[in-house]
Amino acid sequence: MRVALKIAYIGTGYHGSQIQPDVGTIEGEIFRALTELDIxxxxxxAGYISAGRTDTGVHAREMVIAFDTDKPNLAIPRVINSKLPKAIWAWAHAEVPDDFDPRRGAISRKYRYVMSGEKYDISSIRSASKILVGKHDFANFCSKEGDKNTIRTIEKIDVRVSGTLTKIDIQANSFLWNMVRKIVTALTMVGSGVRDEEWLQQMLEPEFYEEGLECAPPYGLTLMEVNYPEPIEWTEDAYSIRRANEVFHEYTVRHRVMAEVMDHLVPKE
Structure with a gap:
């Protein structure tokens, strides 16, 4: 039987999602859990495939994985979570067709980037984001991977303010390596007045104009959704979700305290 899982994780402390030798990765932890449980x-x-990869320090709310198993009764979130570290958890599962490929079968993905918005003109970022929507060559907005096609279609970009933070949601048919983080860099350059919309339009014409961009920091990026043409009948695990909320509360409290501690470490001018 082929089983799919929705996996969430805090990417801090991991060298990305894709398994690598001699370093800690999200897949490395998942593989260990699945094999130790004899799933x-x-x-x-077992035909293990994930919906994509995330880089070092990047998070996910809904990374979809799939694999074959003859023990589907064990391939459920609360069992798998018993062997996973707190920063990684499964929260939904489904039986899927034997040929289900979570990467090639996906029709779109959505990422969210969260950043401090205090020093940017949000209206300028919103206006600039409209230029990027649609089908374009994003060669100037990615880290090159050989001769890989760099044409992608961004379906929508939503920019929202939440207190002192700005959230940028980007949904596309698929993404290039570092594409979201470089788009965020470009939008903040416009939002800070360093560049203008004419420059951004030029960046979408890599055959005539080429410029390198730094990636925005990875800690603000989360893979939010992976969408498929046919609906999948997911079964959410209430216990796993409740436990994850408890872990998140502990994590949030710790970081709020650390933010206050760090504020006290530097003498005020």
Whole structure:
């Protein structure tokens, strides 16, 4: 039987989602849990596929994975979570067709970038974001991967203010390596007055204009959704979600306290 899972994780402290030798990764922890529970023997032999990859320090709310198992009764969130660290948890599962491929089968993905918005003109960022919507060549907004096609279609960009923070949601048919983080950099350059909309339009014409962009920091980026053409009948695990909320509360409290401590470490001018 082929099983799909929705996985969430805090990427801080991990060298990305994709398994690598000698470093801690999200997949490395998932593989260890699945094999220790004897849900799969070898992930590759079980046809393990994920919906994509995230870089070092990037988070996910809804990374979709799928694999074959002859023990579907064990391939459920609360069982798998018993072998995962607190920063990684499964929260929904589904039985899927034997040929289900969470990466190639996806029709769109949505990412959210959260940043401090205190020093940017949000109206300028909103206006500039409209230029990027649609089908374009995003060669100037990615880290090159050989001869990979750099044309993508951004379906929508939503920019919202929440207190002192700004949230930028970007949904596209698919994304290039570092594409979201470089788009965020470009939008903040316009929002701070360093560049204008004419420059941004030029950046979408890489055959005539080429300029490198730094990536925005990874800690603000989260993979929010992966969408498929056919609805998947997900079963959410209430216990796993409740437990994750408890962990999040502990995590949030700790970081709020640390923010206050750090504020006290520097003498006021």
């Amino acid at each position: 799969v023997g070898d992930p590759k032999d």
